[in-house]
Amino acid sequence: MNKLLFYFFSGILITSFLISCGAKSSSDLNADVARFVTSSDEVVGYGYVNVLAIKGKAQLSQIPTIGEFVNKEMESFENSLKLTDKVHYALEGPLNNDGVPKYAYVFMTVENEDSTLQMFEKMGFFFEKEKDLMVSYDMSMAVGFNENTVVMVSGNFGDDPKDKLLTAFNSFKNEEKDANVTAILATTTDILLAGDLENLYKTSNTTLNNLEENDQAKINEMVKDGHFFITVDFNKGNLTAKMDFSRVNDKMKANAIFKSKVANDVMKNIGPGEPIIAMAMSLDVEKLEKLMQEYSPGAEKSFYRSMGPMGDMFASLTGEKLSNIMNGDIGIMINNTVNNDTLMESKNITNSHLYLGLGKNPQNMKDLIETFAREEVIADLGEGYFKIDQSMLMMRDKSIVMHSNDTLKSNFKTGEVQKVKGMENFGNKPFSLFVDLKKIGDSELNQTRGQYDVILSISDYMTLTADNEQVVLTVVLKNQDENVLKQVIDVYKEELKMNMGNISF
Numbered sequence: 001m002n003k004l005l006f007y008f009f010s011g012i013l014i015t016s017f018l019i020s021c022g023a024k025s026s027s028d029l030n031a032d033v034a035r036f037v038t039s040s041d042e043v044v045g046y047g048y049v050n051v052l053a054i055k056g057k058a059q060l061s062q063i064p065t066i067g068e069f070v071n072k073e074m075e076s077f078e079n080s081l082k083l084t085d086k087v088h089y090a091l092e093g094p095l096n097n098d099g100v101p102k103y104a105y106v107f108m109t110v111e112n113e114d115s116t117l118q119m120f121e122k123m124g125f126f127f128e129k130e131k132d133l134m135v136s137y138d139m140s141m142a143v144g145f146n147e148n149t150v151v152m153v154s155g156n157f158g159d160d161p162k163d164k165l166l167t168a169f170n171s172f173k174n175e176e177k178d179a180n181v182t183a184i185l186a187t188t189t190d191i192l193l194a195g196d197l198e199n200l201y202k203t204s205n206t207t208l209n210n211l212e213e214n215d216q217a218k219i220n221e222m223v224k225d226g227h228f229f230i231t232v233d234f235n236k237g238n239l240t241a242k243m244d245f246s247r248v249n250d251k252m253k254a255n256a257i258f259k260s261k262v263a264n265d266v267m268k269n270i271g272p273g274e275p276i277i278a279m280a281m282s283l284d285v286e287k288l289e290k291l292m293q294e295y296s297p298g299a300e301k302s303f304y305r306s307m308g309p310m311g312d313m314f315a316s317l318t319g320e321k322l323s324n325i326m327n328g329d330i331g332i333m334i335n336n337t338v339n340n341d342t343l344m345e346s347k348n349i350t351n352s353h354l355y356l357g358l359g360k361n362p363q364n365m366k367d368l369i370e371t372f373a374r375e376e377v378i379a380d381l382g383e384g385y386f387k388i389d390q391s392m393l394m395m396r397d398k399s400i401v402m403h404s405n406d407t408l409k410s411n412f413k414t415g416e417v418q419k420v421k422g423m424e425n426f427g428n429k430p431f432s433l434f435v436d437l438k439k440i441g442d443s444e445l446n447q448t449r450g451q452y453d454v455i456l457s458i459s460d461y462m463t464l465t466a467d468n469e470q471v472v473l474t475v476v477l478k479n480q481d482e483n484v485l486k487q488v489i490d491v492y493k494e495e496l497k498m499n500m501g502n503i504s505f
Contacts, residue, residue, distance in 0.1 A: 027085040029109045029149060031177065034185050036105075037090055037196070038178040039171040044101065044200045045091035046181070047192035047229070051083045054190050057234045058485040063493055080116040081150070082109035088185075092155075093203030103155035103164060113147045130162070133169065137161045144169065180227045180247050189231035197226035197248065208295060215294055222252045237480035246469040256468035257288045258430040263329040267427045269355045269401050270331035271417035276350065278417050278434045280427050283328035285359065289321060325365050329357030329399075333417050336439070352404040362398060369395055385409050422461040422476060431466035438478070454491050 030048075037043045055061070061071050077083070087108055091101035110116050117127065117134060125143060127134040135144045142153045142165040149172070153164045184194045201208070201223045208219060226248035232241045259282040266280045333353040358365055373380040379387040384395040392406040394414075406412050419426060426432050437459035460476045477487055 027109065029085045029088060029107055030185050031182075032149065032172040033088045033090065033107050034177045034182045035174045036107075036168055036171040037181045037185075038176050039174055040090075040092065041199060042092040042102075042203060043090050043196055044093040044095065044203060045193065045195050046089065046185070047194050048086040048088040048185070049192075050086050050190045052086075054234065054485065057190075057483040058489055059483070060489055063489070066493060076115070076119045076122070078111075080111055080119040082111040085109035093199060094205060095203075101155075103153060105168060106150075106152040107168075108150040110145055110148055110150060113145070116145055116150065130166070133166075135162060135165065137165065180225070184227060184229045184247070187229065187231060190234050191232040192229060193232075194227060194229035197223040197228065197252075211295065219295065222249070222255065224251075225249055226252055234483055234485040236483055238474055238476045239484045240475075241473040243471040244469065253468070255287065255291060257284050257291070258282070258466065258468045259284055259328065261430055262331075262427045262432060263357065265357065265399060266329050266331040266355050268416055269399070269414045270333040270353050272413055272415040273333065273335040273351070273353070274418045274420055275333050275335050275423075275434065276436045276439045277332070277334040278423070278426065279330075279332045279432065281328075281330045281431045283330075283430075285323045285326060285328040288328075289323055323359045324361045325359045327357040327359050327398075329355070331355035351406075354400075354402040356400045356402075358398050358400065365400070366395060369393070381409055383409070385412065422463060425465070426463075429465040429467050431464075433462075433464040435462040437461055437475075455488070458487055458491060 033046065033048075037046045060066055085108070087106065089107065090105040092103040092105075093101060095101055120127070120136065120143065125136040127136045127143075129135075130144070132146050133144045134146070135142070137143070137157075139157055139161055140154065142157070142161055144151050144165045146169075149169075151165060151168050153168065155164070157164060181194075185192070198220075201219060208216070211219075226245075228243065228245040228247070230241065230243045232239070261282065262280045263282045266282065270278065270280065331354070334350050336350060369378070369386060370380075372378045373386060378393070381387055381392075386393045386395065387407060388402075390407060391402060391404045392409075392412050393400060393402045394412060401414055403412060417423075417426075420436065422436075423434050426434055437456055438461070440456060458477050458479065460478045462473070462475045464471070464473050466472075475484070477484055479487060
């Protein structure tokens, strides 16, 4: 039966490659799932897949051979299920070490009750009547449906394999719907994954459970009524994924670790040059330390120990406080370098720039650098410049700037990074990352060497931004006229054709 469930889910996922974007953002099914999630203290995740939107964007059915196969296999699904209501799901904890939930639910709207029965029977399910439900079950999976809704539950049921299924249907009769859950499920997107922070913590089995009772009570207060959600949208020319954690209480928000924006000093010192990769970040290190001390005691000591003898030296300099040596302002830029000795450009060699803002006791870091210089581990070039093998470091009052492949003071230049296409908003958020994907394939940074070269060949750039409420990932392709799903499928359509015969429902 588990194999049959796998085949059924495979069919649902196949449609994720296959309908127009007009699916509703809310429905009776959507409301029922909100009631189910609200009624459970064990639901750790929930959401939906907008199957029809993804199907239309992928345009898989228009490809010869592949389209014929998909249309034939999906015919019974679309005759039986109302996919405009999307395929909803929920996950109950605890999660095991591999992240697998204790129970997984799938919810779908019935289009035609007789066709739904025939569809399941063709897959080998045997149903019996249970009040107003048709029910099929064994010890690890249960399927039930009426004239309105299909519910599928997978897990280790123990002595009562129907209990979880019937409880889910009964929850649809409840009046209560959590406002956060309702609002999140009404979000319009292609794929939605949401999580209940309170239930995640209650059902978790992590080192947090070893904390003192008072500290665990603080965590309970922070996660109370908290939800996060991730959306994935397949757009013309780009994929956009967002993680939103604005729906948390004030106590959780008070522990946010990002500063309001990237420090100006970071932006002014990670250049010059046209980047392959650029990252700028400003963290509240003292707040981060406080959280680590309260909820992950010993984490900083473990960090220093992992560095070996040098870690012991850093620990003694910092007093085992990161905030003593760094203030959370960090910048990195990697680009194709010009060899300072030969002035000949090499596209196979990359140059790295690092900016590090110093903490409350910057003199400690200065003393460390000077100690290395006296012991001739590094070379003191004067005026705050130091040479480390083929790299150079410049020590300032409140920061350190380091360049690889720089060996002469006269060639050591700092300044703003040269903003290229896709970097228009770089630095506007307290965490900003830019990756020039079209250049990655030609640089020594490409460690995949052939594995993803085809994808890189159609890609332009990637950005990742974050603040205290949202993380946004965007992958932009060179072709802005076609949906990102269609472009990726076009790349792999020959492989898909070859594997069509190996897919069965």
